[in-house]
Amino acid sequence: MILYDYILSPSCYKLRLLASLLDVPLELRAVDFHPGREHKGAALLALNPAGCLPILVDGDLVLTESAAILAYLAAQSGPNWLADGDPQAIALQQQWLSFSHRLAEALGGARLVEMLHFDGDLEALQSDGIAALRELEAALFTRRIAGGTFLVGDMPSIADIACFPYVALAPDGSISLDPYPSIRLWMRALRSLPGFIEMPGIHRLHELAPDPFAKDLS
Amino acid sequence: MAIETEARWVPIAVSCDILDGTVIPARLPTGPIAVWRSASGSLYANGDRCPHRGMRLSQGFVRGETLSCIYHGWRFGADGACQKIPAHPKVSPPKTINCGPLPVTEANGVVWGAATSPVDAPDQFVGHDALRSLVVAASTDAIASACEGEWVGEAIAVTLGGQNTILLLNPYGPAEVLVIALVPRGLTAPDLVRVSTALEALRRSAEAVGEAA
Numbered sequence: 467m468i469l470y471d472y473i474l475s476p477s478c479y480k481l482r483l484l485a486s487l488l489d490v491p492l493e494l495r496a497v498d499f500h501p502g503r504e505h506k507g508a509a510l511l512a513l514n515p516a517g518c519l520p521i522l523v524d525g526d527l528v529l530t531e532s533a534a535i536l537a538y539l540a541a542q543s544g545p546n547w548l549a550d551g552d553p554q555a556i557a558l559q560q561q562w563l564s565f566s567h568r569l570a571e572a573l574g575g576a577r578l579v580e581m582l583h584f585d586g587d588l589e590a591l592q593s594d595g596i597a598a599l600r601e602l603e604a605a606l607f608t609r610r611i612a613g614g615t616f617l618v619g620d621m622p623s624i625a626d627i628a629c630f631p632y633v634a635l636a637p638d639g640s641i642s643l644d645p646y647p648s649i650r651l652w653m654r655a656l657r658s659l660p661g662f663i664e665m666p667g668i669h670r671l672h673e674l675a676p677d678p679f680a681k682d683l684s
Numbered sequence: 685m686a687i688e689t690e691a692r693w694v695p696i697a698v699s700c701d702i703l704d705g706t707v708i709p710a711r712l713p714t715g716p717i718a719v720w721r722s723a724s725g726s727l728y729a730n731g732d733r734c735p736h737r738g739m740r741l742s743q744g745f746v747r748g749e750t751l752s753c754i755y756h757g758w759r760f761g762a763d764g765a766c767q768k769i770p771a772h773p774k775v776s777p778p779k780t781i782n783c784g785p786l787p788v789t790e791a792n793g794v795v796w797g798a799a800t801s802p803v804d805a806p807d808q809f810v811g812h813d814a815l816r817s818l819v820v821a822a823s824t825d826a827i828a829s830a831c832e833g834e835w836v837g838e839a840i841a842v843t844l845g846g847q848n849t850i851l852l853l854n855p856y857g858p859a860e861v862l863v864i865a866l867v868p869r870g871l872t873a874p875d876l877v878r879v880s881t882a883l884e885a886l887r888r889s890a891e892a893v894g895e896a897a
Contacts, residue, residue: 600818604884607816611873611880644709644742645819645862647701654706672752673705673745679759679768 467492470510470521472499474581476574476631477532478520479665484536484627487661488544500582533563536624547623558618562625568598569632576639577632588640595641599649602633606648615655622659630656634668690714690799693806695852695864696788697795698814702727707751709742711856714799717786718742722749722762729788729797730764735781751783794852794864807837809850812866815879820861820887822894824853827861830889844886845878847871859894863887 469485471478471494485492497519498504506517514521514530522529522538529535540547549555572594578584579591609617617625634653636643643649656662657671664670696710697719707720709732716732718741726749732740739755746752750767752759758777759768764785766777787798789806793814796806820827828835833842833851840851847867854862867879 600884600887603818604880607880608877611876647698647708647817650708651701651703654703669754671745672754673747677747679770679773682768682773 468495468523469493470495470497470505470513470519470523472497472505472519474666475499475519476577476635476665477570479631479668480532480627481520481522481535481539482665483631483663484539484544484547484624486663487627487659488539488547489661490539490543533566533624533628536563536628540624546621547627549618549623549625555618559623559625562617563628565598565602566625566628566632568594569629572598573632573636573639573641576641577635578639580639592639592641595636595639599633599636599641599643599646602629603646603648606652610648610651615652617652622656626652626656631665631668638667691802693789693796693798693802693804695794695806695854695862696729696797698817698864699790699793699795700814701817702795705746707742707744707746709740710795710797711854711862712786712797712799713855716740716742717797718744718751719788719795719797720746720751722746724749726762727788727790727795728762729786730760731784731786733783734758735766735783741783792866794866807839809839809866811869812850813869815849815865815867815876816883817862817864818883818887819856820863820890821859822861822887822890823859824855824861826859826893827851827853827863827886827890830893831886842886845875845880845882847875847879849879849882 469481469492504510505519511517513528520532522535529538549559572591575586576588576591576595579586579588616622694712697708702708702719702721704721704725705723707718710717710719717729718732719729721727732742734741734753736758737755739753741751741753744752744754750759750761757770758766760783761767764782765779766781769775769777787801789796791806792809792812828840831842833840842849850866852864856862865883
């Protein structure tokens with residue numbers, strides 16, 4: 467499987483992340499998204515006429531929507547990550563996958579304006595982003611009352627992976643994550659998963675690694 | 685006046701939002717702070733600024749009984765003293781390097797902080813426990829008027845989702861307030877969700893009041 471990838475793209479990262487969590491090898495093709503705009507060039511437009519990333523190519527199959535690619539990876543290598551059978555879980559998973567597009571538009575949009583100087587109404591994007599974060603915080607708090615940690619069911623799913631990167635990178639769009647304790651706990655749980663990988667702006671939990679100075683301080 | 689403000693307990697977080705071995709950002713009227721719980725469960729607070737390069741310590745991590753800065757790994761203990769500078773592993777850090785420990789205590793599932801040690805314990809709310817916190821982009825007056833609650837000292841008593849709820853307020857600014865909601869102990873999960881939903885509605889009304897004003 468070939469992933470046309472940009473290291474700073476949260477939508478590409480979510481696919482690298484799920485692939486790593488599921489231990490699925492991906493062949494990465496680095497795309498010069500910025501400043502080269504290679505995704506708008508003839509070769510990549512031929513693969514994805516929408517002119518955006520990610521693009522996953524697996525034999526004859528070409529997928530260009532990150533939610534679809536998450537579902538494809540999970541169905542092949544991690545069926546536990548995909549809601550199945552329970553109508554409520556299936557519907558909720560779809561709802562969060564759709565919600566992740568709102569996160570991409572608002573939080574991702576603010577980030578592109580702040581970080582890569584794209585055109586956009588920063589204040590409106592930030593305000594939409596805060597509304598989405600508040601909605602996520604309230605939903606995760608409700609999950610905590612029920613003893614849950616993740617968005618759907620008892621286990622992490624593609625719904626969590628779809629939403630996580632844009633939330634974690636909200637500060638790149640000058641949107642603070644300080645007011646959201648339930649989001650903080652949810653992100654911590656995701657970052658604690660075996661196989662978790664980093665991207666620029668999302669670091670691993672150092673405390674999970676052995677203490678390099680354990681001997682000095684004891 | 686300044687001393688009076690500083691030697692006063694301020695509600696800063698909900699206890700169960702700070703797991704053992706984690707750090708969170710919080711605010712006192714004097715400025716941002718880092719609040720952390722060690723691996724053994726002890727709670728500490730200090731200024732949210734590493735004495736090395738000014739990085740926010742709330743972005744750091746907790747290992748054992750110490751808080752480390754995410755930037756260069758300077759490590760601080762319960763007394764705020766720097767214990768380790770990873771780039772100079774053989775150096776014993778001088779006692780003058782300190783991240784400024786602050787008084788912190790817990791009651792009713794609420795974490796209270798202060799800039800200097802208050803004489804008295806924080807307010808007690810018998811039979812109540814913290815539910816959740818949320819930041820409202822409105823003034824304390826807008827919150828009080830939106831919920832038609834009753835001032836009880838510096839808190840607001842109000843019926844939310846059918847429950848006797850107490851709102852603790854920590855104003856971050858003229859139009860930004862941390863609200864911590866306390867509810868009667870022993871409510872069922874659906875009751876708790878109803879109060880949480882009512883809090884979201886209260887925030888919308890308070891922010892609408894603020895915009896109209």
